[in-house]
Amino acid sequence: xxAPPEITGTDDAGRAAARLAHLxxxxxxxxxxxxxxxxxxxxxxxxxxDRGGRLVLLxxxxxxxxxxxxxxxxxxxxxxxxxVARRLESVQRPTxxxxxxxxxxxxxxxxxxxxxxxTAAAAAIGRRIGERMETxxxxxxxxxxxxxxxxxxxxxxxxxxxxxxxxxxDWAMYQAKESGGGFAAFRDGHTDPLxxxxxxxxxxxxxxxGALHIEYQPIYxxxxxxxxxxxxxxxxxxxxxxxxxxxxxxxxxxKTGVINALGDWVLEQVCRDAxxxxxxxxxxxxxxxxxxxxxxxxxxxxxxxxxxxxxGLDPRRFILELTETAWSLEASRMMPVLQxxxxxxxALALDDFGAGYSSLSRLRRLPVKVIKIDRAFMADxxxxxxxxxxxxxxxxxxxxxxxxxxxxxxETAGQIEFLSRRHVRLVQGFGLARPQPVEAVTALLAQELxxxxxxxx
Numbered sequence: 001x002x003a004p005p006e007i008t009g010t011d012d013a014g015r016a017a018a019r020l021a022h023l024x025x026x027x028x029x030x031x032x033x034x035x036x037x038x039x040x041x042x043x044x045x046x047x048x049x050d051r052g053g054r055l056v057l058l059x060x061x062x063x064x065x066x067x068x069x070x071x072x073x074x075x076x077x078x079x080x081x082x083x084v085a086r087r088l089e090s091v092q093r094p095t096x097x098x099x100x101x102x103x104x105x106x107x108x109x110x111x112x113x114x115x116x117x118x119t120a121a122a123a124a125i126g127r128r129i130g131e132r133m134e135t136x137x138x139x140x141x142x143x144x145x146x147x148x149x150x151x152x153x154x155x156x157x158x159x160x161x162x163x164x165x166x167x168x169x170d171w172a173m174y175q176a177k178e179s180g181g182g183f184a185a186f187r188d189g190h191t192d193p194l195x196x197x198x199x200x201x202x203x204x205x206x207x208x209x210g211a212l213h214i215e216y217q218p219i220y221x222x223x224x225x226x227x228x229x230x231x232x233x234x235x236x237x238x239x240x241x242x243x244x245x246x247x248x249x250x251x252x253x254x255k256t257g258v259i260n261a262l263g264d265w266v267l268e269q270v271c272r273d274a275x276x277x278x279x280x281x282x283x284x285x286x287x288x289x290x291x292x293x294x295x296x297x298x299x300x301x302x303x304x305x306x307x308x309x310x311x312g313l314d315p316r317r318f319i320l321e322l323t324e325t326a327w328s329l330e331a332s333r334m335m336p337v338l339q340x341x342x343x344x345x346x347a348l349a350l351d352d353f354g355a356g357y358s359s360l361s362r363l364r365r366l367p368v369k370v371i372k373i374d375r376a377f378m379a380d381x382x383x384x385x386x387x388x389x390x391x392x393x394x395x396x397x398x399x400x401x402x403x404x405x406x407x408x409x410x411e412t413a414g415q416i417e418f419l420s421r422r423h424v425r426l427v428q429g430f431g432l433a434r435p436q437p438v439e440a441v442t443a444l445l446a447q448e449l450x451x452x453x454x455x456x457x
Contacts, residue, residue: 024036025037025040027099027100029078029081029082029100030081030082030085030100031085032085032089032098032099032100032106033097033098033099033100034099034100034101035099035101035102037099038097038099038101038107038109039162041097041109042055042057042109042162042165043162045097045109045111046155046161046162048111049111049155049156050156052114053111053112053113053114054111054112054113054114054116054118054154054155054156054157055109055110055111055112055154055155055165056109056110056111056112056118056121056122056125056152056153056154056155057107057108057109057152057153057154057155057165057166057169058107058108058109058110058122058125058126058129058150058151058152058169059101059105059107059150059151059152059153059166059169059170059172059173060088060105060106060107060108060129060148060149060150060173061104061105061106061148061149061150061173061177062084062104062105062146062147062148063146063147063148063149063177063181064144064145064146064147065077065080065081065104065146066104067144068080068139068144068146069104072139072140072142076139076140079139079140080137080139080144080146081100081104083137083139084104084106084133084137084146085098085100085106087132087133088106088108088129088132090132091108091125091128091129091132092108092110093110095110095111096108096109096110096111097109107169108125108129110122110125118154118157119152119154119185122152122154122183122185123152123183123185125150125152126150126152126182126183127183129148129150130147130148130150130182130183133146133147133148147181148181149173149174149176149177149181149182149184150173150176150182150183150184151169151170151171151172151173151174151175151176151183151184151185151186152169152172152183152184152185152186153165153166153168153169153171153172153185153186154185154186158186168186169186171186172184172185172186196252196255196256197256199241199244199248199249199252200252200253200256200257200258202238202240202241203236203249203252203253203258203262204258204261206236206238207261207262207265211236211237211238211239212234212235212236212262212265213234213235213269213437214232214233214234214235214266214269214270214273214438215233215235215435215436215437216230216231216232216233216273216435216436216438216441217230217231217233217428217433217434217435217436218230218428218432218433218436218441218444219231219287219406219426219427219428220426220427220428220432220433221425221426222416222419222420222424222425222426222427223420225432226448227284227444227445227448228284228285228426229284229285229286229287229319229426230284230285230286230287230441231286231287231288231289231321231428231435232266232269232270232286232287232288232289233246233289233435234246234250234262234265234266235435236249253291254291254292254293257293259291259293259294260293260294260297263290263291263294264303264307266288266289267288267304267307267308268307270286270288271307271308271310271311271313272311273438274286274311274313274317275311275312275313277442277445278313280442280445280446281449282442282445282446282449283317284317284445285317285318285319286317286318286319287319287321287349288318288319288320288321289321289322289351290320290321290322291322292322292334295322295334295337295338296334296337300337301337301340301341301344302340304320304341304344304346305341305344305345305346314345315344315345315346316345316346316347318346318347319346319347319348319349319369319370320341320346320347320348320349321348321349321350321351321370321372322348322349322350322351323350323351323352338366338367339367342367347369347370348366348367348368348369348370349368349369349370349371349372349406350366350368350370350371350372350403351372352372352374352408353371353372353373353374353394368401368403369403369404370403370404370405370406371394371398371401371403371404371405371406372405372406372407372408373391373394373405373406373407373408374408374409375408375409375429376409377390377391377394378391378407378408378409378410378411378415378429379409381414381415381418381419382414382415382417382418383414388418391407391422392422395422395424404425404426405424405425405426406426406427406428407419407424407426407427407428407429408428408429409429409430410427410428410429410431410432411429411430411431412431413431415429415431416431416432
């Protein structure tokens with residue numbers, strides 16, 4: 001006897017409902033759990049961890065996927081995603097969960113015992129993922145190497161809920177990507193990404209609302225102690241946060257891209273001050289800090305030159321300062337724009353020298369005119385023989401490369417005497433003058449001009 005039609009219909013409806021339920025929690029392309037499926041399993045895992053245990057959430061982003069997807073088409077991109085999914089599944093343990101979070105982003109959720117070093121466990125998983133990705137992928141009869149940036153966050157160490165755990169894992173992944181790929185763990189003390197985003201938005205508003213201003217720290221020549229230059233330093237007083245120190249807001253600006261707007265604002269303000277001082281017969285040189293992210297912006301050199309020219313100023317009065325660490329990480333990519341800046345008439349300085357990876361070979365390759373010795377080397381001068389030896393070695397290195405030297409962080413008469421005996425020409429520091437607002441600097445420059453005229457200079 002054949003089954004009644006209504007029963008058959010019920011079975012078909014049941015299968016359809018089951019399929020819809022599966023699709024609701026799984027990615028149709030890779031078959032992995034999707035966002036909804038991961039969220040459901042994560043809530044279960046969090047509840048289990050609360051009873052004694054910990055969770056590691058790894059955020060995985062493919063490096064180079066866009067080249068395949070754009071170059072060979074979406075079908076090839078889909079095939080690559082499926083292959084990546086299978087490789088990630090080969091890494092997971094039976095209790096782990098691999099999910100596709102969207103696009104070329106994947107997630108791996110792993111449970112670890114309460115007494116286990118969860119960071120080490122996360123790093124081990126990250127290494128295994130990296131090893132699986134080392135084998136080339138074959139897509140559309142062509143071989144491709146696609147890497148992965150992996151970030152990890154741990155529950156409850158790094159977050160107290162699922163949303164924060166996701167956010168912190170993503171943040172660590174972006175840190176890994178900024179470092180060229182590989183693995184990074186969210187570490188205690190890192191600023192929450194939402195705090196960064198909020199501060200970046202407030203900083204943008206501050207640029208428009210006049211909450212920022214420039215202070216200048218004088219640079220003096222030895223042995224005369226004549227004022228020869230000014231380093232421009234940005235200052236921010238936020239209506240709700242109060243005074244925010246540069247060590248806090250500059251890294252946020254760099255990570256979020258606000259550094260481009262901030263850098264443009266600083267240059268514009270310095271040019272305006274320079275024009276006002278020129279009207280009074282005052283012509284100091286200027287040091288302006290430049291971020292690697294600014295140098296990577298298309299047309300940066302032309303924009304800087306155009307701003308200075310628009311104000312009728314000589315680019316030779318501007319020294320653009322970049323930290324030694326940034327040089328060491330980005331030098332090869334930056335070299336074309338650096339040459340453009342030099343051609344336009346600007347001088348380049350290596351800031352905080354000695355804090356990074358100093359070497360004669362690196363200095364010979366870089367088109368720098370000025371080396372600014374990091375303040376950390378001044379602290380123990382001239383009493384500490386080791387500090388003396390280090391500074392003397394840096395001075396010899398600079399001399400060999402025909403670079404001028406500025407010593408930062410000079411605070412005592414003993415330091416000034418030590419540097420004068422070694423023919424250091426330029427110094428700055430609290431012992432000479434602190435960073436000051438425009439009005440105070442105008443008075444200093446005017447005093448310098450009067451003294452120079454009296455001496456017949």
